[in-house]
Amino acid sequence: MIDILTENLIALWQDVIEIAPKILMSLFVLILFIWIGRLLARGVAGVLLHSAKSKTIVQFVKQLTIWLVSLLGVIPALNILGLGPVAVSLMAGGGLVAVVFGFAFREVGENFIAGFFLTFSRSFEVGDYIESEGLKGDVKTIELRHVHIRTPDGCDIFIPSAQIFKSPLFNYTRDGxxxxxxxxxxxxxxxxxxxxxxxxxxxxxxxxxxxxxxxxxxxxxxxxxxxxxxxxxxxxxxxxxxxxxxxxxxxxxxxxxxxxxxxxxxxxxxxxxxxxxxxxxxxxxxxx
Missing domain, CATH: 3.30.70.100 (Alpha-Beta Plaits)
Structure with a gap:
């Protein structure tokens, strides 16, 4: 019994020794992609700071860039380990999950995408007095999901970004x-x-x-x-x-x-x- 256990441990150790270079190489590739993602995200954030007024959108794009590049690094890392079919399955499963979540949270995603474009459209900025669908107020914050305005009587209103993006917008203070x-x-x-x-x-x-x-x-x-x-x-x-x-x-x-x-x-x-x-x-x- 002890001999069989010893043989199995020796065989397992030999397998580990054989696959260790691949594991190290895959980790190196994954870390390299993460480093490239951070470097690229830092560059993108630097460019956006000159055009985007919202720090929220800059941070969002920065994190999104890191995650996308890091996920791309998972594919070659798995291929190095001989797990190419697993990488394909993960990509296919991820696509299916993305479709399911896309339908389930369509309105939420719509607001996030609209908020993204609103940040770059510069149709209004923080401090402007705007009107959308009969709602008037001073813009307090511009987030990805909503725009926070405060009415003259002190009421705080959070308008979904998609509503502002699709509806006519009145900016009463664009030029002051x-x-x-x-x-x-x-x-x-x-x-x-x-x-x-x-x-x-x-x-x-x-x-x-x-x-x-x-x-x-x-x-x-x-x-x-x-x-x-x-x-x-x-x-x-x-x-x-x-x-x-x-x-x-x-x-x-x-x-x-x-x-x-x-x-x-x-x-x-x-x-x-x-x-x-x-x-x-x-x-x-x-x-x-």
């Missing part, structure tokens, strides 16, 4: 220029041309309003009870200082004050007109 607008109604007894001049002067004298592109005030509609004027002006959101909402608020305040000082009567779509022409005294007149 925004054009807020608001409407005001004056009584038919007042001169609309003079009101346009008053509103335009008040708008241009507001801090934060750009001179180029210039502000414009137009008669936008003739309502049943009042003449509607629309004030349009431009703001550069890239400039430090007041925010867009603050500048818009100041413009409305200045326009309201200017119309009041010039004895204009504010009107609305209700049956009463508010007359601000008497200083601090309000006079309410009712339409018949």
């Amino acid at each position: 220029l925004r054009r807020p607008s608001f409407v005001v109604g004056i009584d038919y007894a007042d001169d609309p041309g003079e009101a346009v001049d008053v509103l335009l002067a008040a708008t241009n004298n507001t801090v934060g309003v750009l001179k180029d592109p210039r502000a414009i005030v137009v008669i936008s509609a003739l309502q049943p009870l009042y003449v509607e004027l629309q004030v349009n002006f431009w703001v550069n959101t890239f400039e430090p200082g007041l925010t867009l909402l603050e500048i818009q608020n100041h413009v409305i305040e200045n326009c309201c004050r200017a119309l009041k000082n010039e004895k204009f009567t504010f009107s609305s779509d209700c049956s009463s007109n508010l007359n601000l022409s008497a200083g601090s005294t309000f006079r309410i007149t009712h339409d018949s």
Whole structure:
């Protein structure tokens, strides 16, 4: 019994000695491919850092490159060990598994692929104010699977990348220029041309309003009870200082004050007109 065990151990040892060079060679080839993968990934990451804004996509491509090159190294390593059929089976099985997972997680994969292309499209960046499918907000992060935006009222929304990639996208701050607008109604007894001049002067004298592109005030509609004027002006959101909402608020305040000082009567779509022409005294007149 001991003799048989000894013979088996000797035979096993001889087999190990015979196959040891192949094992070492296959390990060398596998380590070589891993090293090449890391080297290639480092080079790809260096190139992407100059074009991609998201560190997430750079890290993703880097890891993907390492894994792909390393998997390619498994094939020659198995062939050196005389396991070529095993390598073919692994590749075929891996392809089948990839197909199954592709169908099972189609939407997840679609979002990842869309996120990949969004990173390079540069249609928007972190900090931009965008709209997609009626969802508006400032872009906080751009991930592979989703885009995180925050609405003006502080709500965090995570939009799937595929939705943004396939739907029309509105970028309100690509060049920093925004054009807020608001409407005001004056009584038919007042001169609309003079009101346009008053509103335009008040708008241009507001801090934060750009001179180029210039502000414009137009008669936008003739309502049943009042003449509607629309004030349009431009703001550069890239400039430090007041925010867009603050500048818009100041413009409305200045326009309201200017119309009041010039004895204009504010009107609305209700049956009463508010007359601000008497200083601090309000006079309410009712339409018949």
